Amino acid sequence: MKLLCDLGHTHIKWAWADGRALADCGSAPYGGEDGYAAQIAGGEAPSAVQAISVARDRNAAFAGFCQERWGLMPQWHGSVREGFGVSSLYAPAESLGADRFAALVGVHVRHPDRSVCVVDCGTAITVDVLDAHGVFRGGAILPGLAVAARALQGVAPMLTVPVDDRCFGPCGRTTGEAVGAGLMVGTAGAIERLVHDQEVIVGVGALLILTGGDALRISPYLTCPYEHRPHLTLEGLAVMAA
Secondary structure, three states: OOEEEEOHHHHHHHHEEEOOOOEEEEEEEEEOOOOEEEEHHOOOOOEEEEEEEEHHHHHHHHHHHHHHHHHOEEOOOOOOEEOOOOOOOOOOHOOHHHHHHHHHHHHHHHHOOOOEEEEEEEEEEEEEEEEOOOEEEEEEEEOOOOHHHHHHHHHOOOOOOOOOOOOOOOOOOOHHHHHHHHHHHHHHHHHHHHHHHHHHHOOEEEEOEOOOOOOOHHHHHHOOOOEEOHHHHHHHHHHHHO
């Protein structure tokens, strides 16, 4: 079986793939006892390692791990102008994050004749729109929850930044609740505004797909229907690596 890996800014995600079928999906930070090395390396050796990365400073260490453990070098995949049923209007095409392109490929295979807005809730939150013809029309990038919280505390260190996942309403009655409201309700509102404006371009009724590590933290604050695909980038990578 092939090992598929998505190297993000703070975590690496992986899955074992037999064709396009995924199994044993996982996620881990890069270092420490919870790092990926201890979790991925315990199983059978893969026939090949296929990878995408937005953390190029970690690529060499990951390649070294694969070489040392299995005698394999990863095959890296990136964004292209046209391929796997997706045409990109991004300029230049290769500057689109490989994870964003893989997510578009994955969603196009699953919903080939449907306009789709893909929201990836990770270190950064991306909101990308694919029309019913498989054309990537563009997207938006905003800070993820953790990044926004750190930025706010960095310039206003006396603010209390909530660390739990309790439900925040729009009218916080403590500083922590007010910050939580801004982070959670504000982020959800920004996503819905972007999806609404993207629908103006591709037509009302675009399917909203959520993915990324914070998808389930943000989803309770959304007022529109959505489909949750936690392994969407790896689903797309499976297509790209087939």
